[in-house]
Amino acid sequence: MDVLKRVPVREQEPSVRAKNFEEVCLGYNKEEAMLEATRCLKCKNPKCVLGCPVSIDIPGFIKEVEAGNIEEAYRVISTYSALPAVCGRVCPQESQCEAKCIRGIKGDPVSIGKLERFVADWARENGIKPELPKEKKGKKVAVIGSGPAGLTCAGDLAKLGYDVTIFEALHEPGGVLVYGIPEFRLPKSTVVATEVENVRALGVKIETNVVIGKSTTIDELFNEEDFDAVFIGSGAGLPKFMGIPGENANGVFSANEYLTRSNLMKAFDESYDTPIVSSKKVAVVGGGNVAMDAARTALRLGAEVHIVYRRSEEELPARVEEVHHAKEEGIIFDLLTNPTEILVDENGWVKGMRCVKMELGEPDASGRRKPVEVPDSEFVLELDTVIMSLGTSPNPLISSTTEGLKINSHKCIIAEETDGKTTKEGVYAGGDAVTGAATVILAMGAGKAAAKGIDEFLS
């Protein structure tokens, strides 16, 4: 074994997986995981932990994996993270824990994410559950939203003995884990459902179909339902559009709509009732993880797919692994390209997209090179579907219906980073609702911090 190289992880063949919604990455088995674990130097002063937003004792759990004590490894991780099977799959490890790994200076960093995932999957397959709380506090906390921030906050509070109820607007808990991230990256019925069950097993109640701000309000939760504190983890679910002509044509979707139809409503499976458009040639506008997810979903539904992004490959905000997978599967990257108009046929359907070529200008104040239009470079891409993946912002529904809850100019709830405290007493917030669209692990970190803040407030 070459210790400079990580143990390769088994994956579905690109030509096979491009036609199904099964998970792409098959993960390590026990032998592979134990072998990869030997590469960890068990640093006294581990830098990897500093790269993890919830500061998992990484060398601690890897030591147990190396020794083959997987159940103990799971206990170590569970102390820090409520959703290890999710984070091991979707965290951008290359810019977090693995970016700081000493092994990475000369060779590949240790595959921390894949090891975490192995441990969590093993625990699920062997029926290992998190430990139950011992004492009851006799106080009620409401958690709004059942995404990564809400699930983490609820799980931590339940472990401390609080009586926790999660309110979820959609019909399934999980937030972006169920409606946003596709099955082929994050299996729903096994991985997500189990993580949600683990939170329920701690005594957390989950009430679906409750839209806070409409079905009831935060003030009513305090005054009429006797909650002692509230955590807002409602995310950033409001899609952005470009504002170019033709954007309301049939065949133009937000990535949120396209992915919700496919992931949450399972439109890709014909035994489900929700339809999804059947496309021949699709452009996905944007370069983030959501754009990759939408593109790879459209590909699996049978289309030729183009990613249209105004900067170059280096600036793509998506994870390197996802870009790599997308390319392997045959997604075409039209980089340094910017749409200016969507062309519409006489029936109101998309028939093409007018684009211009871009080049990168001088770095701006933030050090990012701004794309500038190349003169006379206009061309038309013929298409029948366009998916806009330009980012999302927080929904103002909760902030606008809660007395005394302040937001900033980006409509994000103002909250302290250390404990999630908002401008309203007893109300805490975290995740994308506070930061705008970010990552699953940052949302979990914020959920953890707020659980601690709420515990201090109620003690």
Next chain:
Amino acid sequence: MYKITKKVLLASNIYLMDVEAPRVAKSCYPGQFVIVKMDEKGERIPLTICDYDREEGTVSIVFQAVGPSTQMMAKYEVGEYFRDFTGPLGCKSELIDEPVEELKEKKILFVAGGVGTAPVYPQVKWMKSIGCNVDCIIGARSNDFIILEDQMKEVAANVYVATDDGSYGFKGNVNDMIKELVQNQGKSYDLVIAIGPIIMMKFVCLLTKELGIKTVVSMNPIMVDGTGMCGACRITVGGQVKFACVDGPEFDGHLVDFDEAMKRSQMYKTKEGRKELREKEGDTHHGGCGYCGSEE
């Protein structure tokens, strides 16, 4: 799970159901809607709220069984359950927050087309409850498609029924009826609220613009989540893109781009589906049944 406590066949293929949903019943107002998902594999169907009982904790919905999902919904019986029932969604009618004294001064005409009578009813009932007498036109293709006439008569000052084929009431469409009232019977109105098929609302707005009467319509585009996170329901109002599920569903009818809305409502319809719908329902069909655009 949400229990069905009442089921009534109102007219040919049009059903009313009361559903136990205490949180919705407690906080809903006329103008708002719910999303129903019948079972595990079902789609999310937007339906306007037709009535509610805050004490009983029930909400009434009305739907027309025309597509596969609504036909399946029609098979549900009292005592059975819907898997999901979310709401209230959307904004309440603007009338709810207007000062009562000002409302009493206003002469208001409600125009209901087909199943659109269902979302009109709670608004007229609300107006009656605050002491405002309003007029209401109920329009349908024929006698077989008229619903809630008796209920409406209890809450409206005057109810005018118009059928395209003259099988009941005034012979003609709702626009003919509006002209009859305004031009022949000397009635005058400050506000029209029109709810029905998009094509009906479009033509009512063309007429009321000519007559100089402010008009509010309730849009019913394709929806998925109904909470503002996807934009499937986007429409253009006064040149601005709006999400009907959070910004509406009610808008100033003289500013709505109806042609775009009509094209968007066709997005998931096959040729066969459109033909079947046309033959069965004519233009009395209102998207609120969940068929419009959301199924093949």
